[in-house]
């Protein structure tokens with residue numbers, strides 16, 4: 462379900478936009494829409510075109526790997542104030558995981574084609590957004606590596 | 619501040635006192651809890667949250683294990699043990715009625731009295747929740763003396779969550795924020811997946827008026843300290859519990875030396891700014 466409302470205010474409250482120039486935020490808001498996902502429904506699936514990214518307002522979304530004949534493996538869960546999806550920035554623009562709402566979740570989606578168009582026109586907007594995505598990607602990569610090492614048991618094994 | 623409880627038999631700190639196993643509970647595939655009672659006629663066992671005992675398995679050996687029970691119940695001595703090697707695996711096979719030797723309590727304690735009035739953030743990984751549990755009992759028993767109480771816990775998988783029923787009970791309290799995360803899970807899990815450091819931003823504590831206490835493997839504590847620092851919690855507000863191999867537990871043998879400190883006597887709980895330099899030295 463997609464709703465469009467005064468999204469400037471919603472974006473202003475999300476951690477991703479903290480301290481961002483109003484003008485840039487309004488440009489992004491022009492590509493944004495509210496979306497609601499009920500528990501168990503998919504926001505997107507692995508391999509889908511990455512034509513949006515999402516800001517989580519409320520709820521919880523699991524990033525999962527589908528395993529034939531078994532329960533999916535959850536690799537990360539995201540909650541309010543988290544950002545979800547950066548495949549829209551990287552060719553071939555395809556989702557790398559399934560994203561499934563674990564509970565009723567309210568998200569803001571940002572249309573990738575719309576935003577890429579604005580970033581191509583205004584490279585300073587593009588630079589601003591890349592500066593905000595890079596630390597998130599780096600922190601997620603560091604966290605994913607820590608998840609590999611059994612931090613709570615025998616890290617040496 | 620109340621002085622720390624002295625060892626049960628101060629005259630003979632090297633002589634284990636026999637305690638009988640009253641109950642054993644298998645918490646996880648490799649982790650179990652024993653409730654011990656002193657043999658007839660012995661005094662109740664007082665301890666401060668964070669202190670440990672040397673537990674002696676007759677004929678096998680002796681290991682340092684933190685006390686995981688309620689400091690307000692000196693009649694029952696509780697230990698939660700992960701079976702990793704010769705002694706702890708032998709202990710895992712002990713049944714109700716068997717006798718275990720106990721020396722202690724030893725070491726420093728979580729500063730639960732000194733931090734009254736501030737927010738408290740407790741971060742545990744794996745079996746590290748056991749040494750923090752007495753601090754949680756103490757704080758909950760004196761809840762009005764503290765600000766926000768935040769309990770963050772990380773485990774490998776949902777099957778490895780220690781004291782799950784108690785975490786759920788604490789989480790249902792309106793005055794306590796509990797968040798648990800695992801490294802990986804399958805579809806049936808509805809909680810968090812991700813490293814424990816990711817939870818730190820969610821507790822809503824005041825970094826300038828927060829006391830953090832961390833217990834888990836050193837690597838986990840290192841990353842947790844970084845995450846707390848990133849949130850503005852300074853090192854003198856952070857306490858950690860250190861582990862080193864021990865023999866005497868009373869500061870004689872030097873086995874547990876950590877830089878200029880003895881973990882058995884000066885620790886195991888240290889204020890982080892006091893050991894920061896050593897903590898970051900590799901191979902110490």
Ligand SMILES: Cc1cc2nc3c(=O)[nH]c(=O)nc-3n(C[C@H](O)[C@H](O)[C@H](O)COP(=O)(O)OP(=O)(O)OC[C@H]3O[C@@H](n4cnc5c(N)ncnc54)[C@H](O)[C@@H]3O)c2cc1C
Nearest residue numbers: 670681682683684698699700702703704705706861862886
């Ligand atoms: C102050 C203090 C408090 C402690 N509190 C607890 C507690 O509450 N519960 C608890 O289960 N343990 C606790 N420990 C750790 C416990 O003392 C050791 O796990 C125990 O000494 C191992 O002895 P073992 O003979 O069974 O294994 P060993 O034969 O000595 O070791 C077997 C293998 O296990 C590995 N190993 C040893 N210790 C650990 C460890 N701590 N974690 C992971 N792998 C290890 C060794 O590298 C080795 O490969 C504490 C340690 C200290 C210093």
Ligand code: FES
Nearest residue numbers: 867869871872882
């Ligand atoms: S164990 Fe002997 S000095 Fe600490």
